Amino acid sequence: ESLTVAILGATGAVGTRMIDQLEASAISVKKVKLLASARSAGEIRQFRGENVVVEETTPESFEGVDIVLSSAGGSVSKKFLPEAVKRGAVCVDNTSAFRMDPDVPLVIPEVNEQAMYKHHGIIANPNCSTIQMVVALAPIYQAYGLKQVIVSTYQAASGAGQSAWKELDAEAQAHLDGDKMDAQILPTKGEKKHYPLAFNLLPQIDVFEDDGYTHEEWKMIHETKKIMLDDMDAGDIKVTATCVRVPVAVGHGESVYFEVADQSATAKDIQAKLAAAPGVVLQDDPDHQIYPQPLLAEGKRDTFVGRVRPDLENAGAFNMWVVSDNLLKGAAWNAVQIAERLVADDLVRVPENSQL
Ligand code: A2P
Missing domain, CATH: 3.30.360.10 (Dihydrodipicolinate Reductase; domain 2)
Known part of the structure; x- marks a missing residue:
């Protein structure tokens, strides 16, 4: 099955590497959405040889999205990730917004992959250090x-x-x-x-x-x-x-x-x-x-x-x-690695009644 993946913060230091890591990953991507602020809306980036236009992020940006990779700052994650989950997207968040939430697994695949199984729509990437x-x-x-x-x-x-x-x-x-x-x-x-x-x-x-x-x-x-x-x-x-x-x-x-x-x-x-x-x-x-x-x-x-x-x-x-x-294992690669495991283990769905 081919997925729609959104990268939130796609123009940032981590976001640009999320694009590269996703490109190199085993994930079958039907469509990629590159989301940022109004400042960079309209810029053109490449994904697997195709031009993709960067869009300003709104709650509706997440319609039809299967996986969100997010690295646009904690306040942006707090604002948009619950909107994404509401629309059925599973989010891998690189910010500190949800890391200590007891309902959010904090995952390094080499160390505690099993924690992903109890996700409620958001999985957090730990801090780079x-x-x-x-x-x-x-x-x-x-x-x-x-x-x-x-x-x-x-x-x-x-x-x-x-x-x-x-x-x-x-x-x-x-x-x-x-x-x-x-x-x-x-x-x-x-x-x-x-x-x-x-x-x-x-x-x-x-x-x-x-x-x-x-x-x-x-x-x-x-x-x-x-x-x-x-x-x-x-x-x-x-x-x-x-x-x-x-x-x-x-x-x-x-x-x-x-x-x-x-x-x-x-x-x-x-x-x-x-x-x-x-x-x-x-x-x-x-x-x-x-x-x-x-x-x-x-x-x-x-x-x-x-x-x-x-x-x-x-x-x-x-x-x-x-x-x-710090931008790869500390951020973009760990996030894409989590997404690869989510896909491989059939975990790309939001449980019913998720309250995030
Ligand atoms: P933009 O380029 O439009 O400012 P970094 O961590 O390197 O500073 O990058 C931060 C990323 O988060 C950038 O892609 C930036 O987009 C994005 N960003 C910052 N504020 C917002 C916002 N309010 N909504 C969506 N994306 C944002």
Whole structure:
């Protein structure tokens, strides 16, 4: 059966990659609808060799749509996805709008595909930083259990959208030209103050919570638990995070410290589990200076892991370095991968009386 697929936010950093990933997927597409705001309505994009005109999004845009891939911001998802579900479309949402809703599965196919079976019309993609960390931690957790995770992130500008990515480029150019850098977007859209990212580090991603953590850090803590604990049925895992924006275009890096429950695990054991895990590529050969890097991960669907080594003080504790393309596994590929599984498992229908 051939499907009608809508991409909401089709002109954005993630949306344009959703088009590419859908194009390369096994999904049989009868029609693709490219939806954005009035600003880009009328633009022409390509899908599988055909021209497609970008349309302004309205509730009626979702008539006859089977699957929605959405990445136009949380408020746009909140406004339009219930309209899409009402019209019978199953939505894979890349924004944070519905992630913590108990009726919305939060899915990384390699880790908790089974959670998709109880969807009510919306399935959420986790945050980009959460996805790559959990892809790497899941095989370790399954084999040895996890007691604690301490993560520091090194997050690329494109994670804040196309405009933030352009802002980084413009700042770098201005600085090299001897001009003043003009920051309007980062650290986060809508904040009171803005700072340049070029030649800088910004320890703020998203807004601050009352407890002093940023909302990005909150997402990494709570989404990790929702994915690994609710759906993998374990005891608690302590998680803490520091999220930092770095002047990289594409590809997030993460320094991950973790303590396993089974203290017989060695670094070699953990490397072997990672090497065999779906979606993971082990790049770990210090003698030959082989380790994951954003420039090497860009454009790839995998999560790359290296620098696996035991902590020298704490038994059962390790450090590793995780890199993935934040726009692909962190967003567009994970969403299209979910859509592929929905199609393969005959889950592209909204249950009766869905209340979203
Ligand atoms: P547009 O290009 O018309 O502004 P990014 O994450 O790279 O910033 O991209 C955001 C995406 O969300 C873009 O495709 C943008 O379209 C789209 N978008 C933003 N606001 C709306 C809206 N109110 N309705 C529909 N799409 C929107």
